[in-house]
Amino acid sequence: MPLRRQISVLSTRLPQRRAIFTTRDIQHLNATVNALVHVSKTPQTTRHDGALHGMTLAIKDNICTASLPTTCSSAMLAGYTSPFDATVVELLRDEGAQIIGKANCDEFGMGSLNVNSIHGPVVNPFQPTDAHDVPLMAHEPRSAGGSSGGSAASVAARLCTAALGTDTGGSVRLPASYCGVVGLKPSYGLISRWGVVSFADSLDCVGVLARSVDTVKEVFDVISVYDARDPTAASPELRKRASSTAESCLPKLFSSVRANTLDGLRIGVPQEYFPLELEPSITSSLRTIIRNLKDAGATIRPVSLPATQYALSAYYVIASAEASSNLARFDGIQYGLRVPPPAGASRSKPSNVYAHSRSSGFGREVRKRILLGTYALTADAFDNYFLQAQRVRAYIKADFNRVFRHPCVHLAHPESCLSADGVDVLLHPSAIRTAPRLAEKRECDTSSIDEYLQDVMTVPASLAGLPALSVPAGLGEDGWPVGMTVVGQWGTDQLVLQVGRVIE
Numbered sequence: 001m002p003l004r005r006q007i008s009v010l011s012t013r014l015p016q017r018r019a020i021f022t023t024r025d026i027q028h029l030n031a032t033v034n035a036l037v038h039v040s041k042t043p044q045t046t047r048h049d050g051a052l053h054g055m056t057l058a059i060k061d062n063i064c065t066a067s068l069p070t071t072c073s074s075a076m077l078a079g080y081t082s083p084f085d086a087t088v089v090e091l092l093r094d095e096g097a098q099i100i101g102k103a104n105c106d107e108f109g110m111g112s113l114n115v116n117s118i119h120g121p122v123v124n125p126f127q128p129t130d131a132h133d134v135p136l137m138a139h140e141p142r143s144a145g146g147s148s149g150g151s152a153a154s155v156a157a158r159l160c161t162a163a164l165g166t167d168t169g170g171s172v173r174l175p176a177s178y179c180g181v182v183g184l185k186p187s188y189g190l191i192s193r194w195g196v197v198s199f200a201d202s203l204d205c206v207g208v209l210a211r212s213v214d215t216v217k218e219v220f221d222v223i224s225v226y227d228a229r230d231p232t233a234a235s236p237e238l239r240k241r242a243s244s245t246a247e248s249c250l251p252k253l254f255s256s257v258r259a260n261t262l263d264g265l266r267i268g269v270p271q272e273y274f275p276l277e278l279e280p281s282i283t284s285s286l287r288t289i290i291r292n293l294k295d296a297g298a299t300i301r302p303v304s305l306p307a308t309q310y311a312l313s314a315y316y317v318i319a320s321a322e323a324s325s326n327l328a329r330f331d332g333i334q335y336g337l338r339v340p341p342p343a344g345a346s347r348s349k350p351s352n353v354y355a356h357s358r359s360s361g362f363g364r365e366v367r368k369r370i371l372l373g374t375y376a377l378t379a380d381a382f383d384n385y386f387l388q389a390q391r392v393r394a395y396i397k398a399d400f401n402r403v404f405r406h407p408c409v410h411l412a413h414p415e416s417c418l419s420a421d422g423v424d425v426l427l428h429p430s431a432i433r434t435a436p437r438l439a440e441k442r443e444c445d446t447s448s449i450d451e452y453l454q455d456v457m458t459v460p461a462s463l464a465g466l467p468a469l470s471v472p473a474g475l476g477e478d479g480w481p482v483g484m485t486v487v488g489q490w491g492t493d494q495l496v497l498q499v500g501r502v503i504e
């Protein structure tokens with residue numbers, strides 16, 4: 001039976017919020033999509049009065065769970081099970097959510113197509129239809145996006161109500177866009193990273209994926225709490241300051257947005273988010289969304305974020321540098337796979353164990369990033385690469401602060417920085433195209449540049465630590481989902497979600 005039919009037959013069995021399928025059903029559906037890499041065998045007993053009671057969730061395989069392995073899709077951690085739950089998992093369980101399994105991802109979160117995984121690629125479960133809404137049976141398998149492809153695909157295939165992913169440079173928003181679901185990368189520091197395997201600490205965020213903005217908000221409200229175990233967590237004072245600064249500066253706007261109208265809302269469309277590579281049908285979807293937003297009372301303005309053109313290069317330098325340092329712990333001695341050197345090699349030299357363990361445990365993309373990152377941090381390259389990338393990051397933050405009406409609460413005197421003619425949120429396409437065919441990746445296997453290009457729209461908000469929400473926005477010319485992203489000032493996640501609700 002085709003996947004779409006299997007899903008709809010199974011979905012009619014139980015109301016959406018309840019534990020949808022049995023373990024066998026999940027395994028059966030998952031066989032085609034490869035979204036889950038470990039499936040929970042037994043339903044957990046959860047709190048009946050919890051805010052998330054009856055909700056089922058998949059957790060990306062780089063977020064620690066004590067009941068299921070955490071492999072980060074890497075041979076380095078094959079078979080590893082954490083002795084503890086990450087804070088986010090604890091919070092979900094405390095509110096009655098059921099964890100149904102661990103979601104496939106790119107190795108250590110590095111990738112945009114979910115093809116860099118020891119568990120194999122995730123197949124996008126979206127079912128395209130023809131002009132008469134008849135499913136197109138013979139279509140080539142497409143990527144679910146990455147690196148949280150398993151999280152997005154498990155939500156899109158209705159294996160669970162919602163999923164957690166991580167987003168360092170776009171890994172929640174890109175798969176959300178490709179699979180036709182909603183994906184939130186929150187403001188940096190709002191959700192605890194304790195128990196999340198680090199890729200690039202200054203960028204890593206836990207994100208939420210679901211089929212509606214309301215479900216994303218339900219999960220976000222439970223997990224966005226201060227956690228003293230995460231040294232980069234935003235303090236309770238800063239959180240309070242962010243919501244009160246925004247609301248006290250613009251009380252009328254917040255009350256109209258809460259009432260689901262957009263009267264008084266100013267939306268900026270950044271002119272730099274229309275690269276040559278952008279598929280024309282995505283621009284048409286954006287036009288339709290803009291028309292709807294205007295009808296709902298919003299004002300649309302073009303804005304300019306000139307440093308955007310350098311964002312992708314800066315991101316790959318910073319993310320690789322931080323990754324090279326973070327992944328140094330997987331040395332076959334303290335952590336991870338241990339591969340003894342071949343007979344004859346000197347066993348007394350630890351570097352041999354390191355080298356053999358790391359060469360066998362890490363995949364090609366991870367090894368490449370470690371080498372690039374290590375180079376960027378060497379004395380010779382530091383000024384030209386790492387420092388330069390940090391400068392670009394500062395320009396990108398300054399660009400956003402210049403266009404937003406809400407001041408950034410990280411600044412010394414935010415109240416004095418209210419920019420009278422600024423915008424409240426930004427709107428832009430989530431990706432330059434619809435989901436690529438999986439075969440495309442194999443055809444151009446030697447180059448990562450195309451893959452890196454997929455992140456061109458998502459990395460600026462990551463570098464600035466801003467909340468960004470990808471919402472489905474119709475279909476492209478090829479009949480596959482298109483996503484639009486709403487970006488807000490730091491700490492205005494609730495505003496971003498409210499605007500997303502009007503778009504969906």
Ligand code: GLN
Pocket residue numbers: 109110111112146147166167168169170171172199319455
């Ligand atoms: N595609 C980007 C990368 O490979 C982003 C990954 C992520 O957000 N985890 O670095």
